[in-house]
Amino acid sequence: MQIFISRVFRTNTLTALRFVPGDQLSRCISSLDDLESGDVVLMCEVMEEATYVRHHKKKIAFILSAMRHFAEGLKEDGVNVDYIRLDDPENTGSFAGELKRAVARHGPDRVIVTHPGEWRVFEDMKKWEADLGIPVEIRVDSRFFATPKDFRQFAKGRKELRMEWFYRDMRRKTGLLMDGDKPAGGAWNFDKENRKSLPENVKLPDPPVFESDETTREVIRLVDSRFDGHMGEAQGMNFPVTRDEALTALDHFIETCLPSFGDYQDAMKEGAPFLFHSLLSAPLNAGLLCPEEICRKAEDAWRGGRAPINAVEGFIRQILGWREYVRGIYWLKMPDYRKGNFFGAKRDLPWFYWSGETDMACMAAAICETWENAYAHHIQRLMVTGNFALLAGIDPAQVEEWYLAVYADAYEWVELPNTHGMALFADGGLMASKPYAASGNYIDRMSDYCADCRYSAKSKDPESLCPFNALYWDFMARNRDKLEGNPRLGMVYRTFDRMDEARVDMLRKRAREFLDALE
Numbered sequence: 146m147q148i149f150i151s152r153v154f155r156t157n158t159l160t161a162l163r164f165v166p167g168d169q170l171s172r173c174i175s176s177l178d179d180l181e182s183g184d185v186v187l188m189c190e191v192m193e194e195a196t197y198v199r200h201h202k203k204k205i206a207f208i209l210s211a212m213r214h215f216a217e218g219l220k221e222d223g224v225n226v227d228y229i230r231l232d233d234p235e236n237t238g239s240f241a242g243e244l245k246r247a248v249a250r251h252g253p254d255r256v257i258v259t260h261p262g263e264w265r266v267f268e269d270m271k272k273w274e275a276d277l278g279i280p281v282e283i284r285v286d287s288r289f290f291a292t293p294k295d296f297r298q299f300a301k302g303r304k305e306l307r308m309e310w311f312y313r314d315m316r317r318k319t320g321l322l323m324d325g326d327k328p329a330g331g332a333w334n335f336d337k338e339n340r341k342s343l344p345e346n347v348k349l350p351d352p353p354v355f356e357s358d359e360t361t362r363e364v365i366r367l368v369d370s371r372f373d374g375h376m377g378e379a380q381g382m383n384f385p386v387t388r389d390e391a392l393t394a395l396d397h398f399i400e401t402c403l404p405s406f407g408d409y410q411d412a413m414k415e416g417a418p419f420l421f422h423s424l425l426s427a428p429l430n431a432g433l434l435c436p437e438e439i440c441r442k443a444e445d446a447w448r449g450g451r452a453p454i455n456a457v458e459g460f461i462r463q464i465l466g467w468r469e470y471v472r473g474i475y476w477l478k479m480p481d482y483r484k485g486n487f488f489g490a491k492r493d494l495p496w497f498y499w500s501g502e503t504d505m506a507c508m509a510a511a512i513c514e515t516w517e518n519a520y521a522h523h524i525q526r527l528m529v530t531g532n533f534a535l536l537a538g539i540d541p542a543q544v545e546e547w548y549l550a551v552y553a554d555a556y557e558w559v560e561l562p563n564t565h566g567m568a569l570f571a572d573g574g575l576m577a578s579k580p581y582a583a584s585g586n587y588i589d590r591m592s593d594y595c596a597d598c599r600y601s602a603k604s605k606d607p608e609s610l611c612p613f614n615a616l617y618w619d620f621m622a623r624n625r626d627k628l629e630g631n632p633r634l635g636m637v638y639r640t641f642d643r644m645d646e647a648r649v650d651m652l653r654k655r656a657r658e659f660l661d662a663l664e
């Protein structure tokens with residue numbers, strides 16, 4: 146088999162079949178480099194992709210609408226696009242099946258694709274050449290700052306991987322937020338300034354509204370008719386579905402939200418699902434925006450005096466640092482990565498993750514907003530739903546499936562390291578130096594959820610005790626052998642050992658009762 150994991154430029158008169166899946170909707174995707182007039186671009190909507198987990202209806206509507214708009218744009222520019230719709234009667238339902246049919250229709254001499262985002266698709270792709278009987282050229286996905294090979298190089302010989310070192314290398318490599326060889330603003334990281342809770346009187350920006358056109362309305366009708374039983378509603382999908390809309394979303398963020406992004410990055414508020422977050426992950430991961438243009442615009446805002454350094458550095462770190470880092474981990478460690486289960490967690494995912502029906506106000510808010518928007522911001526994902534799953538010992542595979550299904554930006558390369566590694570510590574510390582476990586006091590400090598909750602983060606009374614408080618100490622106690630040696634948890638265990646024995650017994654008893662009730 147002939148797989149070129151590189152960019153290849155060639156000219157000839159034979160037809161190439163260029164395959165563009167729904168997360169590569171970018172004119173500068175490497176599979177479209179050197180596009181010739183006789184070539185055919187194949188795009189297909191297939192059930193296999195739409196149902197390998199039960200994706201949120203807004204996620205499916207977003208991707209199908211963005212695909213259809215992208216294909217229309219190519220056609221308007223004279224590109225020969227072969228577009229297979231989900232409801233096409235001949236649709237085989239899989240990429241492999243659609244490629245086979247397209248090869249029979251067009252008789253190309255080769256297939257050109259960009260490296261897929263997910264391991265599952267890559268495994269399938271490696272069989273295409275034998276199945277199709279023509280060469281399949283797999284090109285590097287050049288939208289990212291670092292290739293999997295660059296990351297392997299970074300990881301080589303290191304005892305532990307930490308995002309901060311990778312991020313600094315990326316700053317040096319790209320020149321982003323650099324003044325010569327020094328970090329701009331005098332420091333690599335302004336995270337300490339980025340942990341404020343939200344004051345009462347802060348005015349929150351409204352996200353931009355993207356009116357549905359007929360293409361989107363048609364997709365919404367299709368999703369309603371074909372994806373019954375998936376989470377949420379397709380109606381009301383408000384993600385940008387074209388490059389122009391995505392650029393509008395980016396400009397809106399830079400001008401309206403970025404200045405306060407850093408200060409309130411970790412804050413949470415009842416009834417405010419978006420705060421100052423960018424909401425750019427869905428269009429970015431689908432290819433409508435490129436990470437470099439986002440980071441450059443953010444840097445320009447700082448250099449132009451329109452946003453402070455703590456906001457701009459904090460934001461760029463998410464994209465240049467975390468996003469690239471999790472992708473590096475994914476391709477470095479798959480396929481075994483997902484098998485780890487450091488704490489041996491095996492409890493089933495509680496039903497309220499799908500319905501939001503729980504008395505815990507913070508969980509209800511994060512889940513109901515997810516149901517409504519196919520979106521939750523990072524702190525809700527990490528410190529509310531992720532933290533609960535960690536403390537309650539929920540089976541990582543079930544948690545991962547939930548995150549992959551419910552968010553419009555979720556693809557396994559980015560979802561899995563975030564869930565398995567960051568939120569659940571199921572990889573035993575490859576991604577994070579300690580578990581992101583927190584009691585209700587953290588949620589109380591960073592949000593206003595506790596004010597209207599049936600439980601209280603401050604209560605010592607067993608009846609109204611916050612479940613996060615009971616579960617936190619129970620988690621620390623039952624995993625002591627695995628965590629006690631972690632230098633970052635020394636203080637936690639010293640506090641634990643100073644706690645009154647009767648209180649520890651009460652907390653652990655409440656945790657057991659709460660967990661039993663989940664079943």
Ligand SMILES: Cc1cc2nc3c(=O)[nH]c(=O)nc-3n(C[C@H](O)[C@H](O)[C@H](O)COP(=O)(O)OP(=O)(O)OC[C@H]3O[C@@H](n4cnc5c(N)ncnc54)[C@H](O)[C@@H]3O)c2cc1C
Nearest residue numbers: 422423424425426463467468522523526527554555560563
């Ligand atoms: C358990 C869990 C699961 C997650 N699953 C996904 C997922 O499936 N897809 C996804 O894109 N992000 C995921 N994230 C990361 C992060 O929560 C989302 O990228 C972010 O909430 C998207 O909202 P936003 O665009 O408003 O981000 P902002 O807060 O505005 O951040 C800016 C951008 O930085 C990037 N970013 C920030 N944090 C991360 C991170 N940890 N990893 C990767 N990129 C990051 C995103 O592209 C995001 O658009 C997950 C985080 C956790 C804790």
Ligand code: SF4
Nearest residue numbers: 507585595598602611
């Ligand atoms: S009291 Fe506990 S369960 Fe209720 S909102 Fe606060 S942290 Fe969540």
